[in-house]
Amino acid sequence: MRQTFDGEHQGAGLSAVSAGTDRDWRARAPLALPLGGLVLALGVGWSLIGARLFAAITLSAVLPQASIISILALGEMMVLLVGGLDLSLGAIAILSAVVMAQLSGEYGMASALALGAGISVGAACGFLNGAASGFLRLPSVVVTLASFIVFDALTFIYPRESAGETVSVEAKAPLLSSIGRTFGLGEAVFSYAVVVAVLVALFLAYALNLTAWGKHLTAVGEDGEAARLAGLSPALLRLGAFVAAGVLAALAAWAIVGRLERVVTTSSLDIMLPALAAALVGGATPSAGRPSVLGVLIAAVSVTFLVVSLRIGDVEPHLARLVLAVVILLMVVLDASLRREWKRERQP
Amino acid sequence: MKSIPVLSARGLVKRYGEALALDGADFDLYPGEILVIAGEAGSGCSTLLSALSGAVEPEAGEIRVWGEPARFREPREALLAGLESVGLRPALIGRLSVLDNFFLGREVRRRDVFGRAFRMLDRAAMKRIAEAMLLDTAPDFPSNLDQAVACLPLFDRRILEIARAVAFASQAVLLDEPTVGLDEAQARCVVDLILEVKARGLAIAVASGEAPAVWSIADRIHIQRRGRRYAVVDPTSTGPAALMELMAGRRGGLWAGAEILV
Numbered sequence: 001m002r003q004t005f006d007g008e009h010q011g012a013g014l015s016a017v018s019a020g021t022d023r024d025w026r027a028r029a030p031l032a033l034p035l036g037g038l039v040l041a042l043g044v045g046w047s048l049i050g051a052r053l054f055a056a057i058t059l060s061a062v063l064p065q066a067s068i069i070s071i072l073a074l075g076e077m078m079v080l081l082v083g084g085l086d087l088s089l090g091a092i093a094i095l096s097a098v099v100m101a102q103l104s105g106e107y108g109m110a111s112a113l114a115l116g117a118g119i120s121v122g123a124a125c126g127f128l129n130g131a132a133s134g135f136l137r138l139p140s141v142v143v144t145l146a147s148f149i150v151f152d153a154l155t156f157i158y159p160r161e162s163a164g165e166t167v168s169v170e171a172k173a174p175l176l177s178s179i180g181r182t183f184g185l186g187e188a189v190f191s192y193a194v195v196v197a198v199l200v201a202l203f204l205a206y207a208l209n210l211t212a213w214g215k216h217l218t219a220v221g222e223d224g225e226a227a228r229l230a231g232l233s234p235a236l237l238r239l240g241a242f243v244a245a246g247v248l249a250a251l252a253a254w255a256i257v258g259r260l261e262r263v264v265t266t267s268s269l270d271i272m273l274p275a276l277a278a279a280l281v282g283g284a285t286p287s288a289g290r291p292s293v294l295g296v297l298i299a300a301v302s303v304t305f306l307v308v309s310l311r312i313g314d315v316e317p318h319l320a321r322l323v324l325a326v327v328i329l330l331m332v333v334l335d336a337s338l339r340r341e342w343k344r345e346r347q348p
Numbered sequence: 349m350k351s352i353p354v355l356s357a358r359g360l361v362k363r364y365g366e367a368l369a370l371d372g373a374d375f376d377l378y379p380g381e382i383l384v385i386a387g388e389a390g391s392g393c394s395t396l397l398s399a400l401s402g403a404v405e406p407e408a409g410e411i412r413v414w415g416e417p418a419r420f421r422e423p424r425e426a427l428l429a430g431l432e433s434v435g436l437r438p439a440l441i442g443r444l445s446v447l448d449n450f451f452l453g454r455e456v457r458r459r460d461v462f463g464r465a466f467r468m469l470d471r472a473a474m475k476r477i478a479e480a481m482l483l484d485t486a487p488d489f490p491s492n493l494d495q496a497v498a499c500l501p502l503f504d505r506r507i508l509e510i511a512r513a514v515a516f517a518s519q520a521v522l523l524d525e526p527t528v529g530l531d532e533a534q535a536r537c538v539v540d541l542i543l544e545v546k547a548r549g550l551a552i553a554v555a556s557g558e559a560p561a562v563w564s565i566a567d568r569i570h571i572q573r574r575g576r577r578y579a580v581v582d583p584t585s586t587g588p589a590a591l592m593e594l595m596a597g598r599r600g601g602l603w604a605g606a607e608i609l610v
Contacts, residue, residue: 211466211468223442227439229437230452231423231454
């Protein structure tokens with residue numbers, strides 16, 4: 001075996017006898033972790049608030065919140081899929097929510113236009129993240145940590161009455177608030193945000209599994225150099241994933257605006273942490289085998305149950321954040337150990 | 349001597365930090381031939397093929413395809429020119445299936461409204477094409493195209509990569525050490541595969557530093573030494589021992605009977 005000039009051991013990748021996905025428990029049972037997480041979250045919730053966990057009032061709080069977290073977590077999944085990590089999605093969501101609310105409320109813009117403007121802002125933010133991490137080859141964690149702070153700051157600068165922490169939406173913006181309206185299905189009451197979340201999930205499941213784009217994103221996430229040698233352009237694909245994540249963050253923003261009819265500009269971390277935890281538990285990282293939209297949805301519902309029951313159980317908000325941070329950390333550790341194992345198996 | 353080369357290069361230079369991997373290397377590959385590139389470790393065989401396939405961009409020198417100047421900044425550009433290559437660095441994605449890997453970057457979309465409007469892949473068509481091309485080139489290949497590539501043994505992955513290159517190449521195929529890590533029977537299969545490629549009329553360049561089985565099927569042997577083309581010899585008049593001497597830079601003694609073509 002020869003040695004290349006950059007010191008990489010050539011041929012190493014091919015020398016495994018039989019490695020990887022078939023022996024990896026996460027790939028074999030992709031839903032094991034999210035379902036386990038659901039059981040765990042319900043267990044914690046039950047021990048905190050008992051039977052109130054399944055009371056109508058709790059469920060009516062969980063479902064709209066879970067839709068927001070799901071859409072955002074699916075955005076995070078896109079970035080994780082290409083081997084990145086986006087910390088700024090929560091801030092993008094709040095920023096585009098503020099833009100939507102401000103344009104329709106303050107300036108009286110038609111709500112379809114305001115919605116379009118919000119989505120454009122989300123796409124532009126994703127573009128900046130993706131260009132920096134794709135073309136300038138900067139680590140996405142560093143890029144999005146910086147852009148998180150920038151977008152977060154913009155949400156405070158942008159509203160005219162910057163003293164206040166909330167921006168309210170005019171009730172006369174029909175399209176913007178339509179997503180918050182509810183419809184009954186038998187006994188249960190759903191908001192249209194749930195429908196949007198399900199449609200987003202179906203669309204992504206289709207795009208990832210049945211189009212070339214999905215295969216290319218998976219390829220870039222697992223091995224960017226192999227993807228390049230096969231004729232793909234990793235930088236463009238990474239850029240696309242970040243833009244898609246930005247657009248999804250803007251859709252989550254729509255659900256936020258429709259639900260509350262006002263935007264709390266301090267809350268970006270309160271949606272970012274659950275979404276990141278959900279995406280990681282849902283198995284969106286390259287080490288976890290195939291991307292699982294269903295896994296991310298289940299994980300998003302579990303995390304929301306956890307967050308809501310912590311809130312109803314009067315647990316300190318900072319303690320709730322700490323719990324989520326621990327979940328994220330555990331998932332990152334698990335991911336790193338799987339990746340090491342994967343690498344070892346691929347070595348001769 | 350012959351017609352215009354399919355692929356040629358003059359004066360390629362490539363540095364990796366301090367090390368000079370290519371120091372004005374020349375290269376010629378003629379239509380329908382098997383050209384073996386032989387050289388000691390560090391002589392620049394791999395870098396030469398990398399430069400010709402767009403995996404690395406040379407700092408100086410020029411590459412021509414059918415006599416027309418070409419510039420490959422990315423592997424994609426070489427692929428579009430009809431040059432397929434299999435490097436030492438595998439270009440396979442373990443999590444994707446054999447079928448997905450075979451078509452990676454060249455997927456076939458459905459021709460109906462689903463394909464045009466929603467860009468849906470035509471799995472049935474891809475399966476047909478892959479079965480025709482892959483199993484035709486390599487009959488021993490396990491026929492389960494939905495298997496993840498990470499589960500395949502080394503030999504199957506190598507065959508998959510070569511078969512993919514052959515299936516999509518329109519001008520030439522470049523192989524870097526295709527027999528490394530394989531046992532003798534498996535190496536024999538790869539050699540048969542190379543002969544099959546030649547029978548189809550494609551030009552093929554194979555870098556092989558230490559595989560007499562590959563040298564024996566060469567039409568011409570390009571000897572690479574210290575980042576340059578040291579000699580091109582006719583294998584019928586040059587035995588393995590003489591080749592070793594040439595690779596070590598000794599133009600004397602054993603090689604004396606060899607016909608130096610360049």
